[in-house]
Amino acid sequence: MDFQLTADQRALRDGTRELLARRFGRDRLRAAVDAPALDRGLWRELADAGFFALRLPEADGGVGLGLPEAVLVFEEAGRALLPGPLVAGQLLAGAVDGVATGERIVALCDGATDPALWEHPADCDALIFLDGDAPAHAARAYRSAPADVARAPFASVDPLTPLARVTGPACTVPQPGLDVPRLRREAALLTAAQQLGSAARTVEMAVAYARQRTQFGAPIGSFQAVKHLCAGMLVRAELARAAVYAAAVTEDALDVVGAKLLADEAAVRNARDCLQVYGGMGFTWEADVHLHLKRAWLRAEWWGGAREAEERLADALAG
Amino acid sequence: MDLAYTEEEEAFRARLRSWLAEVLPKLPPPPAATDWPGRRAHDAAWQRMLHDAGYAGLHWPADAGGQGATPTQHLIFLEEAERAGAPYVGANFVGLLHAGPTIAAEGTAAQRARWLPPILRGEEIWCQGFSEPDAGSDLAALRTRAVRDGDDYVVTGSKIWTSHAEVADWCELLVRTDPEAPRHRGISWLAMPMDAPGVTVRPLRTLAGSTEFAELFLDEVRIPVGNRVGAEDDGWRVTMVTLSYERGTAFVGEVVACRRLLAELARTARADGRWDDPVLRRRLGRLNAEFAALWRLTQWNVSEAQGAGGVPGAGGSVFKLRYSHARQELYDAAAEVLGGRALDADHPWVAGRLSALAYTIAAGTSQIQRNIVAERILGLPKGR
Numbered sequence: 054m055d056f057q058l059t060a061d062q063r064a065l066r067d068g069t070r071e072l073l074a075r076r077f078g079r080d081r082l083r084a085a086v087d088a089p090a091l092d093r094g095l096w097r098e099l100a101d102a103g104f105f106a107l108r109l110p111e112a113d114g115g116v117g118l119g120l121p122e123a124v125l126v127f128e129e130a131g132r133a134l135l136p137g138p139l140v141a142g143q144l145l146a147g148a149v150d151g152v153a154t155g156e157r158i159v160a161l162c163d164g165a166t167d168p169a170l171w172e173h174p175a176d177c178d179a180l181i182f183l184d185g186d187a188p189a190h191a192a193r194a195y196r197s198a199p200a201d202v203a204r205a206p207f208a209s210v211d212p213l214t215p216l217a218r219v220t221g222p223a224c225t226v227p228q229p230g231l232d233v234p235r236l237r238r239e240a241a242l243l244t245a246a247q248q249l250g251s252a253a254r255t256v257e258m259a260v261a262y263a264r265q266r267t268q269f270g271a272p273i274g275s276f277q278a279v280k281h282l283c284a285g286m287l288v289r290a291e292l293a294r295a296a297v298y299a300a301a302v303t304e305d306a307l308d309v310v311g312a313k314l315l316a317d318e319a320a321v322r323n324a325r326d327c328l329q330v331y332g333g334m335g336f337t338w339e340a341d342v343h344l345h346l347k348r349a350w351l352r353a354e355w356w357g358g359a360r361e362a363e364e365r366l367a368d369a370l371a372g
Numbered sequence: 373m374d375l376a377y378t379e380e381e382e383a384f385r386a387r388l389r390s391w392l393a394e395v396l397p398k399l400p401p402p403p404a405a406t407d408w409p410g411r412r413a414h415d416a417a418w419q420r421m422l423h424d425a426g427y428a429g430l431h432w433p434a435d436a437g438g439q440g441a442t443p444t445q446h447l448i449f450l451e452e453a454e455r456a457g458a459p460y461v462g463a464n465f466v467g468l469l470h471a472g473p474t475i476a477a478e479g480t481a482a483q484r485a486r487w488l489p490p491i492l493r494g495e496e497i498w499c500q501g502f503s504e505p506d507a508g509s510d511l512a513a514l515r516t517r518a519v520r521d522g523d524d525y526v527v528t529g530s531k532i533w534t535s536h537a538e539v540a541d542w543c544e545l546l547v548r549t550d551p552e553a554p555r556h557r558g559i560s561w562l563a564m565p566m567d568a569p570g571v572t573v574r575p576l577r578t579l580a581g582s583t584e585f586a587e588l589f590l591d592e593v594r595i596p597v598g599n600r601v602g603a604e605d606d607g608w609r610v611t612m613v614t615l616s617y618e619r620g621t622a623f624v625g626e627v628v629a630c631r632r633l634l635a636e637l638a639r640t641a642r643a644d645g646r647w648d649d650p651v652l653r654r655r656l657g658r659l660n661a662e663f664a665a666l667w668r669l670t671q672w673n674v675s676e677a678q679g680a681g682g683v684p685g686a687g688g689s690v691f692k693l694r695y696s697h698a699r700q701e702l703y704d705a706a707a708e709v710l711g712g713r714a715l716d717a718d719h720p721w722v723a724g725r726l727s728a729l730a731y732t733i734a735a736g737t738s739q740i741q742r743n744i745v746a747e748r749i750l751g752l753p754k755g756r
């Protein structure tokens with residue numbers, strides 16, 4: 054047993070962090086808030102860096118890495134608040150032409166959730182819809198051209214993630230080559246990885262702010278009430294990290310459910326505590342805190358929310 | 373990231389399992405919680421069995437009489453021992469997990485030879501005399517005085533919350549040898565024989581009704597200077613070196629036990645017709661995720677320690693914080709499953725609920741742990 058990142062895994066994480074800092078720094082993030090259309094140039098660059106082809110075999114032009122590596126990359130994406138249907142890109146790279154290379158942008162919509170939401174509808178070249186009426190093990194995937202999907206407008210709480218509500222079952226052309234239960238499980242795990250990245254980032258933001266902001270003649274980070282908020286944030290993030298990384302290694306369905314539950318909680322509660330540490334500044338549009346919170350809310354609803362997760366984990370206990 | 377155990381580790385596990393299966397049925401039943409001499413004898417006998425089978429001081433360095441096992445092997449040992457229902461380290465806690473490792477790290481050859489083998493054989497029990505009435509969280513405020521007189525220190529003062537003091541042979545004692553020096557600089561570490569003249573033990577009753585800990589009154593107790601481990605006035609450092617070890621793997625077995633209890637709660641709730649209560653179900657489901665993750669965090673911390681040559685990292689405080697609260701939540705959930713029976717003090721889950729209350733206080737309160745995490749890991753400025 055050696056449950057630590059390998060040197061290669063650390064290098065992958067650091068390389069991804071650098072790439073995102075260079076290509077999607079704060080200016081780009083704030084520009085995306087004002088104009089959330091996806092940057093196709095950036096999307097192709099992400100593809101070139103292996104973002105989507107990471108787990109495809111090298112013979113097929115992929116990088117040949119595994120789920121733990123994908124999790125590390127998605128953790129970085131979560132840190133940077135990188136927008137777009139990234140999970141879909143990673144999971145459909147082997148099934149839909151042009152996704153691995155970043156030429157086509159495809160979104161995933163889970164018909165089992167209510168409302169069934171579609172992210173970045175204006176940017177997508179296709180939508181893969183997971184049938185929500187069939188029992189989970191028999192669910193199938195369908196592919197639609199965006200123009201063919203019946204939808205209603207939906208005012209997304211997250212300014213970085215435009216949404217539409219899918220109103221009719223987009224179950225026309227079956228999309229072959231997808232194992233839907235596995236797709237859902239991996240989507241949950243990669244979403245949890247993004248939540249972990251966000252949770253870790255808001256700890257850093259809170260700590261940096263607490264060291265620099267002075268009140269009563271001292272940095273607010275020297276006040277215990279603030280200190281203890283920050284410590285609690287770290288504990289949440291580190292517990293989620295252990296769960297998410299372990300689930301990436303075991304690929305066990307229940308491990309994934311537990312990891313998503315803890316990562317959702319870490320991302321949402323850490324963003325809330327970060328907001329508190331920022332004071333009035335935290336309540337502004339200008340600060341990035343709300344962007345973490347809103348995205349965390351969104352991800353927490355997708356691919357298994359708290360109620361469903363807790364019920365599954367309870368069932369497993371009573372077994 | 374690799375969660376699979378190596379062939380060597382699996383072989384170790386298999387050997388251990390078959391040994392446990394062979395010896396545990398021969399063990400007498402555990403004595404009552406209030407029967408201290410019985411508990412001491414029980415814990416000592418188990419330690420002796422471990423010793424004779426080559427499992428004593430697994431994680432201690434080989435030159436201290438230990439087995440020099442890796443942190444992962446130690447983890448496997450604790451996991452398997454708990455799974456098999458082996459006795460807990462019990463009265464040997466301080467000897468095996470704190471005083472012993474301190475002597476191994478800082479003691480002279482003669483000191484190691486005198487004190488370590490009897491700990492490993494379960495022959496001598498140690499207790500920890502650190503806390504004082506006016507020095508709890510602020511341990512460096514301790515005032516118990518040691519005045520040099522020839523080859524002895526003459527020690528006067530009092531200690532409190534000393535676990536297992538009633539049955540201990542030795543006490544690892546922190547005393548003030550230089551009252552003029554800055555607080556952390558004037559402290560020394562002494563091994564005090566509990567039968568020395570001038571030592572009075574007054575058991576204190578815990579809220580669980582038993583006498584787990586005691587007050588120690590020290591009235592001109594003579595302790596040979598040769599019983600000092602480390603340099604005079606260097607006791608703070610000597611102590612801190614090993615205090616972190618205490619937090620590395622101390623709770624491994626307990627996490628295994630908590631997961632077993634959780635499954636028992638769910639089965640009981642179902643059998644009692646409580647399973648249609650979604651609030652209870654979700655509460656237990658969440659705890660399932662929590663304890664599964666705590667187990668992974670343990671594996672993470674142990675792997676980190678292994679990479680760092682056995683020295684545990686700061687992750688111990690993160691773990692302790694979350695675990696101690698999770699344990700309390702677990703027993704609160706047990707009370708919900710029990711309903712009115714949660715008022716029955718004889719129910720083992722009720723006893724567990726009471727003793728869980730100590731977890732956010734003992735070995736550094738949750739507030740102190742948060743200070744440690746905030747200042748040492750996150751680098752926030754020290755408070756005033």
Ligand SMILES: Cc1cc2nc3c(=O)[nH]c(=O)nc-3n(C[C@H](O)[C@H](O)[C@H](O)COP(=O)(O)OP(=O)(O)OC[C@H]3O[C@@H](n4cnc5c(N)ncnc54)[C@H](O)[C@@H]3O)c2cc1C
Binds near residue numbers: 501509532533585733
């Ligand atoms: C079951 C049990 C067994 C024990 N066994 C031993 C033993 O064998 N040997 C031994 O030496 N000791 C032992 N202890 C003592 C234990 O280490 C102390 O109880 C602990 O360190 C807290 O000290 P205190 O009780 O004096 O509480 P205090 O330090 O008085 O704390 C009271 C409250 O104030 C808070 N507080 C104190 N300082 C701060 C601060 N700076 N910032 C924020 N909050 C603060 C604490 O968190 C706590 O909530 C044991 C305790 C228990 C409960």
